[in-house]
Amino acid sequence: MKNYHPPERDLWQGRSSGNGQYLHECVGLLELERSTIQEKGFVILGYACDEGVRRNQGRTGAIEGPDAIKRELARLPSPPHLGSSLWDAGNIGCVDQDLEAAQHALAEKVKDILNMGSFPLLLGGGHDIAFGHFTGLCAHLQSNESIGIINLDAHFDLRSCANGANSGTPFYQIARELQKQDRKFQYLCMGIREEANAKMLFDTARELGVSYVPNSDFHLGNTNALQKELDNFFEQTDKVYLTIDLDGFSSAYSPGVSAASPFGFSPDIVLWTMKQVINSGKLLSLDLAECNPRFDRDGQTAKLAAGLMHYVLRHNELF
Numbered sequence: 001m002k003n004y005h006p007p008e009r010d011l012w013q014g015r016s017s018g019n020g021q022y023l024h025e026c027v028g029l030l031e032l033e034r035s036t037i038q039e040k041g042f043v044i045l046g047y048a049c050d051e052g053v054r055r056n057q058g059r060t061g062a063i064e065g066p067d068a069i070k071r072e073l074a075r076l077p078s079p080p081h082l083g084s085s086l087w088d089a090g091n092i093g094c095v096d097q098d099l100e101a102a103q104h105a106l107a108e109k110v111k112d113i114l115n116m117g118s119f120p121l122l123l124g125g126g127h128d129i130a131f132g133h134f135t136g137l138c139a140h141l142q143s144n145e146s147i148g149i150i151n152l153d154a155h156f157d158l159r160s161c162a163n164g165a166n167s168g169t170p171f172y173q174i175a176r177e178l179q180k181q182d183r184k185f186q187y188l189c190m191g192i193r194e195e196a197n198a199k200m201l202f203d204t205a206r207e208l209g210v211s212y213v214p215n216s217d218f219h220l221g222n223t224n225a226l227q228k229e230l231d232n233f234f235e236q237t238d239k240v241y242l243t244i245d246l247d248g249f250s251s252a253y254s255p256g257v258s259a260a261s262p263f264g265f266s267p268d269i270v271l272w273t274m275k276q277v278i279n280s281g282k283l284l285s286l287d288l289a290e291c292n293p294r295f296d297r298d299g300q301t302a303k304l305a306a307g308l309m310h311y312v313l314r315h316n317e318l319f
């Protein structure tokens with residue numbers, strides 16, 4: 001498949017313990033079109049594509065995001081009990097600015113990973129990763145299983161796709177697809193910045209029945225209310241897809257994105273939310289979007305993303 005790039009060993013380097021104490025020493029390379037895994041586990045797949053960002057008039061560079069995160073992850077210690085349950089399956093790329101083909105290719109691979117009984121960990125790339133990712137999740141699920149989306153983001157990404165898809169349209173596209181299939185659109189956004197979403201986006205959110213938590217309420221001082229919001233969401237859905245847009249973090253933590261958020265959220269509330277989502281027992285898949293190394297400082301954003309990944313890797317119960 002022309003969009004698929006097999007994994008590269010060169011990305012996985014670091015200190016040597018000699019006995020698998022670092023992630024680069026225990027990751028397996030999984031060429032999705034040639035082999036299957038011997039042991040199910042976490043399967044990392046990059047979405048090396050910033051065509052959606054370009055179309056959305058953003059700053060390109062997220063094409064380099066997945067490899068930058070993998071390089072940082074390689075150097076981190078292996079969580080206890082991970083064993084040989086971590087695989088790098090390479091990247092999906094975009095050819096000739098054909099964003100739709102990249103999303104389609106991503107969906108195919110997500111379905112394959114889930115059908116192997118593994119847990120997909122996807123790395124972007126523009127937030128258009130979400131449309132491909134979600135399409136793959138739906139292809140794996142039974143038609144009677146429901147899936148809800150939790151997006152930690154400064155933005156709704158509910159822009160109209162009347163003039164084509166981009167990094168600001170994925171959840172609107174998902175809503176339309178679900179509508180066609182007569183399925184419910186269950187979408188909770190946490191971290192929405194009032195100053196980063198025009199009125200039309202709040203209007204679309206209301207029309208589509210989207211729940212959201214403004215950024216001013218998304219902090220550790222408000223966990224009682226946030227817990228209620230999450231529990232209510234979990235009650236209404238069989239499975240959860242968690243997507244984390246790195247531009248939702250304050251640019252103090254996450255400068256390497258297209259649309260930086262000086263007033264964004266902090267890592268502690270994201271880890272708290274991830275814990276609740278994992279504890280729900282409903283998490284099916286996760287992605288991190290919008291890592292843009294061209295605007296990063298000291299690899300801070302890629303390191304933040306690798307730290308979030310590491311948090312997930314400590315939860316073997318996910319597969």
Ligand SMILES: N=CN[C@@H](CCC(=O)O)C(=O)O
Binds near residue numbers: 159259
């Ligand atoms: N994926 C990002 N979407 C945002 C970008 C905002 C910006 O470029 O300032 C959006 O379209 O709203």
Ligand SMILES: [Mn+2]
Binds near residue numbers: 154248
């Ligand atoms: Mn965003």
Ligand SMILES: [Mn+2]
Binds near residue numbers: 127153155157245289
């Ligand atoms: Mn986004």
